Amino acid sequence: MLSQPDQAGFLPLDHMHVLVARLMQLGYQCLGPAVENGAIVMRELDAPDGLPRGLQAEQAPGRYRLTQDPHNRYFAWANGPQAIKPQTFAAKETLWRVERDAAGAQQFAAVKPVVPAQAIIGVRACDLAALALQDAHFLREGRRDRHYAERREQLFLVAVQCAEPAPTCFCASTGDGPTPTAGYDLALAELADGFVAVSGSKKGEAVLDALKLAPATSQQIEAARRQGVSAAASQTRSLPGRTLRDVLMKRLEHPRWDEVAARCLACGNCTAVCPTCFCHAELDEPALDGASSEHARMWDSCFGESHGHLHGFNVRPDIRSRYRQWLTHKLATWHDQFGRSGCVGCGRCIAWCPVGIDLTEEVAALTASEVKP
Ligand code: SF4
Ligand code: SF4
Numbered sequence: 001m002l003s004q005p006d007q008a009g010f011l012p013l014d015h016m017h018v019l020v021a022r023l024m025q026l027g028y029q030c031l032g033p034a035v036e037n038g039a040i041v042m043r044e045l046d047a048p049d050g051l052p053r054g055l056q057a058e059q060a061p062g063r064y065r066l067t068q069d070p071h072n073r074y075f076a077w078a079n080g081p082q083a084i085k086p087q088t089f090a091a092k093e094t095l096w097r098v099e100r101d102a103a104g105a106q107q108f109a110a111v112k113p114v115v116p117a118q119a120i121i122g123v124r125a126c127d128l129a130a131l132a133l134q135d136a137h138f139l140r141e142g143r144r145d146r147h148y149a150e151r152r153e154q155l156f157l158v159a160v161q162c163a164e165p166a167p168t169c170f171c172a173s174t175g176d177g178p179t180p181t182a183g184y185d186l187a188l189a190e191l192a193d194g195f196v197a198v199s200g201s202k203k204g205e206a207v208l209d210a211l212k213l214a215p216a217t218s219q220q221i222e223a224a225r226r227q228g229v230s231a232a233a234s235q236t237r238s239l240p241g242r243t244l245r246d247v248l249m250k251r252l253e254h255p256r257w258d259e260v261a262a263r264c265l266a267c268g269n270c271t272a273v274c275p276t277c278f279c280h281a282e283l284d285e286p287a288l289d290g291a292s293s294e295h296a297r298m299w300d301s302c303f304g305e306s307h308g309h310l311h312g313f314n315v316r317p318d319i320r321s322r323y324r325q326w327l328t329h330k331l332a333t334w335h336d337q338f339g340r341s342g343c344v345g346c347g348r349c350i351a352w353c354p355v356g357i358d359l360t361e362e363v364a365a366l367t368a369s370e371v372k373p
Helices: 013-025 125-138 146-153 202-211 218-233 245-249 256-263 269-273 319-338 359-367
Strands: 009-012 029-036 039-044 055-060 063-068 092-100 106-110 118-123 155-160 186-191 194-199 280-286 292-299
Touching (some): 009 013, 009 202, 013 029, 013 118, 013 155, 013 194, 013 202, 039 055, 039 063, 125 146, 125 155, 125 319, 146 155, 155 202, 186 202, 194 202, 245 359, 256 359, 319 359
Parallel strands (some): 118 155, 155 186
Antiparallel strands (some): 009 194, 029 039, 055 063, 092 106, 092 292, 280 292
16 A cells, blocks of 8 residues: 555545645645547646546557446546656757847846646556656756756655556556555545545645544555555566666567568657656747747657768668667666666557557567576
8 A cells, every 4th residue: 555554534425626726725736637539638626526436447458438437437548648748848849949039139038937836636556656767867966957846846746556457567567556655745545435545745734734634543554555466466567676787688680570560660669658768759849930049948859860870871760770779678677777668568659659569569579588586
């Protein structure tokens, strides 16, 4: 169960709005699940009782369809196409602007991001693990990204335990879920009549104290623990429970790369939905009158042809080399950069790949004879 179960409180089901109201009172813009274009995304709640119930989604390779939860729970959905990434690493933003002054000289100015304090309600364990990886990249010593840092500091994270992972999830095998254990301000486990709630930070503790919850009973805490164990056991996909670095790097000429390249459309969907991918492109957008220009960055993908352009040639001219770059960076050389794999087992790249390419299947084929427990 969530960390510090001995200090858990119990939030009755019909009191969820009290938690949201408290966060709103504290000045947080509260984000929760909402349906947009047939998928569950995080959007601003307009009222404390605005959290929807009964949302669920059926997920499979290349498939995501909304369904109705027969138990009408708040958090029966496993995950949608977004994690926390759009809240910290904006899909597109201006970094600096240049304008001509009255004398015709160019004046450069950094653009400060607009950063509301945001509480995100419904964050999953895999999302928290992905956020920790994004922190390692964007907040690394000597190269701290100001835009990311300012947004990150303003977050209040309400995590929830996944009671019903999607068939595409494999966070248990990567060690990142389905029960949140760190990185949250508050964590909730949803039971039939309410939530076992624990805090994971001083900010979270202050919010829980203000709610004056009754302590969770030992039966409720045990039910939440069992729910997490059974959610983990229900996952059918997995990655091998060891570093794949050496074995994948020895397989750079494996024929499987050609097979997967024949199916892959190089659309970049997998990188857009992946909560740990951080590649970006930079572009200048001059005004038509020539008086000013903005320098922006936007998400980019290693599947795009332009991402491999160096001066005068392309280092990844075909889909085979781009898929191989993505998978070997994510699962192999990420270990050299960040000390762990870049995959947190959320399964988004499987569900949102239009042709249903499944990285767990690709890894199994690539490593079949070499990975031992
Ligand atoms: S590689 Fe796929 S399963 Fe792993 S974190 Fe990224 S989207 Fe999730
Ligand atoms: S693996 Fe799938 S989602 Fe990723 S680029 Fe290829 S077709 Fe698109």
